[in-house]
Each structure stands twice: as structure tokens, then as C-alpha cells.
Amino acid sequence: MYVGIDAGASATKAIIINERGMHISHAIVPSGINFKFSSQKALRKALKDAHLNSGNILHSVATGYGRALIDAESTSSEITCISRGVHKLLPSARTIIDVGGQDSKAIRINEGGRVLNFIMNDKCAAGTGKFLEVMASTLRMPIEELGKLHLKASNPVKISSTCTVFAESEVISHISQGIKIEDVIAGLQDAIAERIYNMCSRIGFAKDFAFTGGVAKSQGFVEALSKKVGAIPLIPEEPQIICALGAALAAIKKHKEK
């Protein structure tokens, strides 16, 4: 068995695959402040689900912000892992947008899944899952609600600031003017979708784009992004574990090279 662990800024993901790269089990736990602890927890959970123990692991690869801090035989960057994971599941994809807890990325890959170019957002919460988390907490609702309410919007407001702090004030001011909450939420998601789209435009868009990362689970956000791009993204069944999957695929490769 091969293991990939993605110690992300918000969540830590562990995945177990077999030698053909088929999914056996996975687990997602909050990262908290101790990557070592959260990665062990995620791996334990995944092993338990698969009725395996650590003795069955032939090789493990870590990725994500906490990759250097956790127990794995080698590490790989998120960019390479995401590309590898997407290429395995969605071989036609040539552009990938990944929106995670702390950053967003746009990646161009070739027909072999090799990275041709990539770009990451600047070091702030704008255009990331963090932005949505902050807004959900401002609006006092669980983050999953954002995506659902978005779909009910009839007249989205225009949020002009993508800075998380300023956008929060804008949200409060819209609400105080009596604007419907779903229209505010739709406006917020449109604003991030626009920011991510603009970032992606800098490396160019190839058709067949895949959308991964935790934020790809938000239906409302997917709609906002599709509208911006003018195409519907390919989204894997569980978009949050693609980076971990790429790490596990790297583990197979590393084991063979040994």
C-alpha cells in the first residue's frame, strides 16, 4: 500500500492507494496547530477504514504546508502533487484551479500530466478558502451554508474589495442596508471567482479545466467560477484529497525507483 499525506493550512488529508493507484481509503481532519499530530490522526483513521496497519505501507510521501514536519519518507510540492492527482482522475484536464485554505493556485499541465507553468496567489487570504471561512463566521453560519444560499440569490451585490478585512466591512454595510443575505453571499463568491479567474488568465486558460481543493465542494462557488470562465469545470468526486492522491502516486514512483 502507498500513502499520501497532504498537511494543508486548514485540513490534513491522508489517502491510501494500491500499487495500481486505486483508492482504498482516505481521511480528512482539521490541521490545527500541530501538523505531526493531525497527520498521524488522519493516517490512523484511513488505515482503520481500510483494515490495514502501518506495516502495510511500502512508501509514503508528504505534501502541503506542513510537509517538512510530518513523518513520511519523502516530500513533494503541492503543485506537482495536484497535477499528478488530477491527471490520474481527469486525464483530459490541461488547466487546474485549486483553491485551498490558505492559497489558490492555477496550473497548466501537458498531456502527460507534467507541469508547464503555474501561479499562486499573493500571501493574503483574498481568493482563498480562508476568505470564505471569515465571511461565514461574520454571517454566523456554517461554511457549507454559503454554497447553498448562493444558489438562491436573485440579484447578487457587487463586492468591490477582495481584501478579506475590507470585504468584511462591505458585507456588514450591505446587510445594514437590508440587502438579502443570499445576494450578499453570491456577491462575495463572485468577487473571489473573479480574482481567481484574473490570476489564472496570467498563465492562460486551456479548455478542459479541473477544479480541486476544499473550496470546490461549494456548489455556489463552482457556479460563480463557471460563469466567470465560461465553461463548467471537471471536479473529482472528492476534490479535497487530490493533492494527497498525487503524493500517494509519487510514493509508488519513489518505491519503484528504490
Add this chain to the structure above:
Amino acid sequence: MNILTAFKDSLLTRHNMAEKWSSGGKPVVGWSCTYTPEEIIYAADALPVMVFGNPESAKLADAYIPTNTCSFLRSNFNSALKGNYNYLDGFVASSSCDNRDKIFDMWRYYLKLPYFHFINTPHSKTRKAHKFFYEEILRFKTSLEETLGKRISASALKNAIQVYNENRSLLKRVYNLRRNDPPLISGAEALEIVLSSMIMEKKAHNKMLKKLLVEAPHRIDPPKDAVRVLISGSIMDNIDPFKIVESVGGNIVADDLCTGSAYFWDMVGSDTNPIRAITRRYLNKIPSAFMLEQKERFRHTIKMAKQFNVEAAIILVLKFCDAHMFDAPQLANELKEEGLPVLYLEWEHSLSGRAQLKTRIEAFMEMVGEVK
């Protein structure tokens, strides 16, 4: 190799070293731009030292300088405010980028040093610019003579030129150690060596360089095989960004930095008038980004990439470093035309956002390494 530790130590103990020099009764003169003709200071029997920053937050400086300015300059002004440079007998600036010019005013206003001088360095290389710069260097020499109460003789200048030229040619030989594949010294080591040259007495530095050149071919722990990288961009007085590159599958083998190849690449030529020789060298040297000599700067970068068999280029620009930010897209195009993959990165002197910087560099190295 023990000698490498000596270069590292000289950087760590640079303030003590300068204080010791100063307590011996000899003046220490700080400078901040590589267009400052150090030979004049050296010929006056004073120690020229480059003023570096400190990769900590620039808390004190932030009370005086807006945060959307060069973080390197804010950081070195911060060090000065903290009193790290109290031993300086003077500070010399040279007209370069806007930020640096204005920081000079801050130094002059807030810091109580006995001597300040500003050299009006032209930003082009016309005949008139040469004539003007010659007069500026003479004016600097005269002002230093008046301050120190001694004459700087032609023979002292010629001696300074000789010592500095020797340093330049030795540094070039050190750089050539990286033509090997894998290189004999790492990029971080090479940067440390150049930085130490900027703050040490040059004769002592020359001695260390000679020792290094003897020992390097026999070292037991040279860098391992990795992607050969060129670094282009703003001033780099901190080896950490280089260490990041070299920890994720890169070997930095070339650069066009003013704290790198651009500092020592060009020699002072021979001329019966040493001031004229110095003028020519400094105005004709590999241009910094603030000079209106962009094409020539790019030419040097590309030539180096070829000479050192570079496989990838990283443009590392300090946030708010305007001149480099304007140049970067064009330089990236030129490098890509040579078939090199290019990564553009902005960084803060305090290295906040280190994890994101590392992820980008690591991904880039994996991208390039896969083709290799």
C-alpha cells in the same frame, strides 16, 4: 572546508570587526550602493563597509518610513536606528533608486554621524555623464580629505586599485568554481563570500580567497547534482533565499546581483590618472537596474546563463523594488527566448511568507527537474 566558516564568521562578527578597526584609530566609512568608489575610501586608510539590513522586522524604521517602500532599505535604516552602526565615522550614498536617495536624507537627518556625503551618480553613460561623474568622484575625494585632514595620494589610489582588482579577479575565479557540474561551491556559500568582501579589509579578504581557491578542488563535501539555477534581481544581503533554492533541488551557479557578480565583474583599467580609471570602471560596470542601460544588463545576465550552463532562472525581486519590477517581465521574456524556464518571485526582506516562497520554488524545481 574550514575556510568557508571564516567567511561566514566575518559576516556574523562584522560589527565587532569594524569596531575593533575603529578602536585602532582608523575611520570606518559606511556605503550603501555598489556605485560608491570604495577605492577612494581605502586609499584614505579607512575601512569601507557596506551597510546591510537585518532580516528582522523594521519596527523602529516603520515609525519614519512608509511600509510600501524597499524593505531592504527600511531594514538597514532600522539597524542604524538601533545603534548597530554607531561605530561609523561617516556614510556615503550614491544616487541610485528613488528609495535609496530618500533614505540618505533620513540617515542625514536622524543619525548623528560626523560625516555624510552624497555622490551624484549619472544614470547613463554619455560622454558628458563621464565628465560629470569624474568631477563627482573628485569632489568626494576632496571632501573625504578635508574631513580626515589628510591627502589621498596618487600612489595610495593606485595601491587601492591594485588591491581591489586582485579581489575582483579572485572572486571571479571563485565564481568559476561553479562552472563545474556539480559546482564546487554552493550558491549560498558564494553569496557569503561576496558579502564578506563588502565588509572586510580587502587584503585580508584576498588572503582568504586564495586559501579557498587552493582548498576547494579537494573538498570532501561539494554540492550534489541538481538543477543549475541563475538568480536575477534585487539586492540580496541574506543567504536564506539561496538556501531555500538549494534545499529543494537547485544549485545556484550564476547571478546578476549587485551583491553578486555585478559587484566585482569589471576591473579598473589602467590610466595615468587613477581617478579617471575609477570613473570609467564604475560608470561602465555591469549596470544596476536603476541605470538606463537595461539592454546591457540583460546581455550580462544571458551571457552568464550561457557561460555557466544554467538550466533555469529565478527572478527574485524585493517587494516595492520598482526598477526591478519594471524590468522583470522583459528580462523573463529574454531568458525564455534562450530556452530557459523562468520563475518570478517577490519577497520581503524579513522573509515573511517563507512557506509560500518555498512551495513555489520547490514546485518550479520539480517542474524543471522532471525535464532534466
